[in-house]
Amino acid sequence: MQVEIWTDVNCPFCYLGKKRFNDALGQFEHADSVQVTHRSFELDPTVPAGTSGSVVEHLAHKYGRTLEQAADGERQLGAAAHDAGLAYVTTGRDYGNSFDMHRLLHWASALGRQEEMLDALYLANFADEAALFGSDERLIGVAVDAGFDEAAVADVVADKTRYADDVRRDEAQAEEFGVQGVPFYVFDRKYAVSGAQPVESFAQVLAQAWGDRPAAPQLLNTDGDACGPDGCAVPQ
Numbered sequence: 001m002q003v004e005i006w007t008d009v010n011c012p013f014c015y016l017g018k019k020r021f022n023d024a025l026g027q028f029e030h031a032d033s034v035q036v037t038h039r040s041f042e043l044d045p046t047v048p049a050g051t052s053g054s055v056v057e058h059l060a061h062k063y064g065r066t067l068e069q070a071a072d073g074e075r076q077l078g079a080a081a082h083d084a085g086l087a088y089v090t091t092g093r094d095y096g097n098s099f100d101m102h103r104l105l106h107w108a109s110a111l112g113r114q115e116e117m118l119d120a121l122y123l124a125n126f127a128d129e130a131a132l133f134g135s136d137e138r139l140i141g142v143a144v145d146a147g148f149d150e151a152a153v154a155d156v157v158a159d160k161t162r163y164a165d166d167v168r169r170d171e172a173q174a175e176e177f178g179v180q181g182v183p184f185y186v187f188d189r190k191y192a193v194s195g196a197q198p199v200e201s202f203a204q205v206l207a208q209a210w211g212d213r214p215a216a217p218q219l220l221n222t223d224g225d226a227c228g229p230d231g232c233a234v235p236q
Helices: 012-026 055-063 067-083 099-110 114-126 136-145 150-158 164-177 199-211
Strands: 002-007 035-040 184-187 191-194
Touching: 002 012, 012 067, 012 114, 012 199, 035 099, 035 114, 035 164, 055 067, 099 114, 099 136, 099 150, 099 164, 114 136, 136 150, 164 184, 184 199, 191 199
Parallel strands: 002 035
Antiparallel strands: 002 184, 184 191
16 A cells, blocks of 8 residues: 655644654554655745745744744644654744755655655754754755765755656645645545544554555456466467
8 A cells, every 4th residue: 555645844744744644554554565655745935945044933924923922833833742752842943945855855765765864854853953954064964864875965965956856746746636735645546634633543544545445356267378487388
C-alpha cells in the first residue's frame, strides 16, 4: 500500500502529523507493506529565496493578530508537540522559502533516505533555536549533521535546476487533488486525510485503506504455455 504525504518544512502541523502518523504506522500489523513517500507543497512560494523572517511576526501580519496572540499560538503548538513526544522551540523560530529543502528531499528519496532528511529539517526548524532559512551554509550543515555527504549536498543546493521538476510535479498533483493545506495524506490514490489527525484516526484509515485494497488475481488455469525463471515452455 502506498501512502503519499504532502508537506512543507515550514508547517508545524506537518511536523506533528508525521509523528502521529508514524506512531499509528508503528502499531499497524501490515506496516512492512506500506510505502511512505513525502511530496512537496510550499505554503508560501512567494517568499524570496535567501531570506529569513520571524515566525511570530509573520503569523501576526498574515492573520491580523497581535504579536502576543501569535506568540501564544506558538506556545500552544509547542504544548501539542511536547504531548506527542516532540521537541519544539516556541520562541525565535524563523520561516522562509522551502524550495531548496524540497529539492533535497527528492534527492534523499533517490538515495532511499528521505525520512532521514525530513526528520533533520524538521528538527532544525522546530527544535533548534538557530535560524534555518536564508542560508545555504546552514541548510548544508543540517544535512551533513544527519549523515549526508557534504559535497553531494552542496552540489544539489547549488544547482537550482536539480529536482526542481520533481517538486513542481508534486505541487501540480496537489493542485489537481484540490489540496488547500498540509499535511495531506493520500492512501493508494483512493482515500485522503487532511491535517495532523490523532493517532487513532490514522490507525483507522490505515486499516480501512488496507482492507479495501484490490484482491490479488485468482489463478483459474495453470495449463497454458508460459515463460518462467527456468526458461520458456516448448509448445506441444
